[in-house]
Amino acid sequence: xxxxxxxxxxxxxxxxxxxxxxxxxxxxxxxxxxxxxxxxxxxxxxxxxxxxxxxxxxxxxxxxxxxxxxxxxxxxxxxxxxxxxxxxxxxxxxxxxxxxxxxxxxxxxx
Numbered sequence: 001x002x003x004x005x006x007x008x009x010x011x012x013x014x015x016x017x018x019x020x021x022x023x024x025x026x027x028x029x030x031x032x033x034x035x036x037x038x039x040x041x042x043x044x045x046x047x048x049x050x051x052x053x054x055x056x057x058x059x060x061x062x063x064x065x066x067x068x069x070x071x072x073x074x075x076x077x078x079x080x081x082x083x084x085x086x087x088x089x090x091x092x093x094x095x096x097x098x099x100x101x102x103x104x105x106x107x108x109x110x
Contacts, residue, residue, distance in 0.1 A: 007019075019061045026050045026057075 030050040033043055060066040065073055 015061060019057050020103055023054055026054050 023039065024052045027050075030047060033050075057075070065076065
């Protein structure tokens, strides 16, 4: 009788090294935003882009989502995407609310 030899899926070590290198590069870019004193919306846009790219790499490779079934990827990805869309919508609605308060609630001069 032969024994069944069961091995888990092995990913090449090079994939992890490349991801670590990309994470290092993206972190360096993120720090460069502060080093070169980028200000305003460009600063926050760049920081968020680098943060989302790093989080995507970590989720895809280190949490093994790149090798999972599509249903599981959708189960994790769609709620995150929905939260980002709703946050974007709420931010713009808050700006509109703030602007209209300035229009309708100004104090009149005596």
